[in-house]
Amino acid sequence: MRPEALSFFEKVYKVAQKIPYGKVTSYGAIAKYLGAAKSARIVGYAMNASHNKDVPAHRVVNRKGLLTGKHHFEGTNLMQQLLENEGVEVIENQIQNLESIYWDPAKEL
DNA sequence: TTTCTGACTCGAA
């Protein structure tokens, strides 16, 4: 592998694809894992461009467990339904019991 | 080439 040759986006995609079923993580957690803790926005931006990729963007939320990116999914609650379909409880765009299903790449990988 | 914006986060006032 040549991680250095991969763009930030590609790294983000790889990590996002490793998010376990029924788990969620945050943009900042991914950014930190990639060694760019202050690039959380870029992770979000990568998600924006991940529509064509096989990236479970619905499992990535902000650090509060808020579905800030749901507006970018089709419909108004697709993101929430995808999560609920995996056993994640979501209320008002806010993931419930976040600490229990939180998956930290820097910790789990 | 410069400028702007965005699915974020943290710390300071």
Add this chain to the structure above:
DNA sequence: CTTCGAGCCAGAA
């Protein structure tokens, strides 16, 4: 309690 600024990368105009 709320508000604001800074830092990061990529792509479009």
